[in-house]
Amino acid sequence: MQNIFIEEIEKRDEDVEFVEAKLSGHPDTLCDTLCEKASSELSKYYLKNFGAVLHHNVDKGLIVAGKAEPKFGGGRIIEPMKIIIAGRATTKVGNVIVPVEKIIKKVIREHMMQFRYLTDYETIVEVKEGATNLKEVFKKKVSNDTSFGASYYPYSETEELVLKASKLLESDKFRKVFNYIGRDIKIMACRIHEDIELTIAAAFIDRFVKSMEDYKRLKNNLINFLEKKLGVKVNVNTLDSYEDINSIYLTVSGLSAEMGDDGQVGRSNRYNGLITPSKPMSLEAISGKNISHPGKLYQIVAYILAKRIVQKAKAELAYVKLLSKIGSPLEEPEAIHVQVAGKKYDAEKIRKIISDLFKNLKEVQKDIIFGKHF
Numbered sequence: 001m002q003n004i005f006i007e008e009i010e011k012r013d014e015d016v017e018f019v020e021a022k023l024s025g026h027p028d029t030l031c032d033t034l035c036e037k038a039s040s041e042l043s044k045y046y047l048k049n050f051g052a053v054l055h056h057n058v059d060k061g062l063i064v065a066g067k068a069e070p071k072f073g074g075g076r077i078i079e080p081m082k083i084i085i086a087g088r089a090t091t092k093v094g095n096v097i098v099p100v101e102k103i104i105k106k107v108i109r110e111h112m113m114q115f116r117y118l119t120d121y122e123t124i125v126e127v128k129e130g131a132t133n134l135k136e137v138f139k140k141k142v143s144n145d146t147s148f149g150a151s152y153y154p155y156s157e158t159e160e161l162v163l164k165a166s167k168l169l170e171s172d173k174f175r176k177v178f179n180y181i182g183r184d185i186k187i188m189a190c191r192i193h194e195d196i197e198l199t200i201a202a203a204f205i206d207r208f209v210k211s212m213e214d215y216k217r218l219k220n221n222l223i224n225f226l227e228k229k230l231g232v233k234v235n236v237n238t239l240d241s242y243e244d245i246n247s248i249y250l251t252v253s254g255l256s257a258e259m260g261d262d263g264q265v266g267r268s269n270r271y272n273g274l275i276t277p278s279k280p281m282s283l284e285a286i287s288g289k290n291i292s293h294p295g296k297l298y299q300i301v302a303y304i305l306a307k308r309i310v311q312k313a314k315a316e317l318a319y320v321k322l323l324s325k326i327g328s329p330l331e332e333p334e335a336i337h338v339q340v341a342g343k344k345y346d347a348e349k350i351r352k353i354i355s356d357l358f359k360n361l362k363e364v365q366k367d368i369i370f371g372k373h374f
Contacts, residue, residue: 030083
């Protein structure tokens with residue numbers, strides 16, 4: 001591959017670093033997850049019934065918040081939130097109708113079952129037949145967009161901490177002890193020089209909170225637990241003013257989308273589980289796109305390459321950026337830009353790692369369909 005460009009960079013920590021993560025119940029993450037699951041199930045259906053993944057992009061998703069009335073001891077949902085999935089898909093093959101809407105609604109229903117205190121929501125699916133020219137491009141198994149993907153490896157200390165906090169807050173063990181914490185959680189880390197501080201927004205579930213004093217007590221228990229586990233200062237629900245029930249982060253379902261917060265695809269974490277303004281980061285939504293869309297595929301490939309370059313080519317840090325051109329073979333990116341830190345990195349090994357991965361690109365695509373990368 002002649003279009004690989006490798007340059008050396010200096011590895012250094014900036015004085016200030018911001019890292020964000022939105023957990024599974026955040027409305028933006030919910031949109032991403034539901035669109036990606038919809039794409040995965042459509043791909044499996046196409047494979048099973050027609051022997052190939054057919055053109056689709058169900059990467060437009062929106063959650064419109066409803067209305068709720070939280071109360072100490074348990075409130076109620078007044079108006080259900082709306083989940084809207086839109087996009088394009090192959091809806092008919094010959095005389096065979098593909099039940100696109102049924103497949104997507106089933107995916108949504110199965111995923112939303114985990115939010116046990118969400119009693120009602122509305123589902124709207126607006127997926128139409130894809131454009132003819134894009135369907136033809138998809139048949140050729142070439143890039144169906146001009147786009148780029150970017151990623152890096154390894155994680156910084158701050159990023160590792162946010163990932164650790166995310167895993168902890170999503171764990172079954174945590175949820176058994178802190179059953180009053182909902183799934184809607186956002187973590188923001190700020191490192192200034194050597195000092196790291198976390199600010200966490202966590203939805204409390206009203207049926208487990210008896211009073212304002214109880215809310216304060218439970219919140220302090222959570223802060224103490226997290227500071228002990230993570231070893232840094234932790235702030236929780238810093239908007240709380242304790243004036244009345246409307247001045248604290250109390251919900252009926254554990255999801256802010258029940259009332260106050262809408263969601264949209266592409267606003268949640270990147271492929272590596274984080275939002276990192278200090279590092280190379282793709283902006284395009286990855287979720288819901290088909291496996292031939294470089295806006296999705298190249299983001300994942302960039303991360304895989306960066307990790308392999310560090311682990312196998314003696315680099316200390318790797319940034320990888322890949323550019324596609326619509327209509328060109330996915331195995332032949334327009335340009336591959338690799339930036340590496342470390343005096344002992346092996347440039348020829350890097351080229352081989354890249355070449356080997358693109359020779360086996362179909363395996364990466366297959367893994368995406370069956371959820372290995374999500």
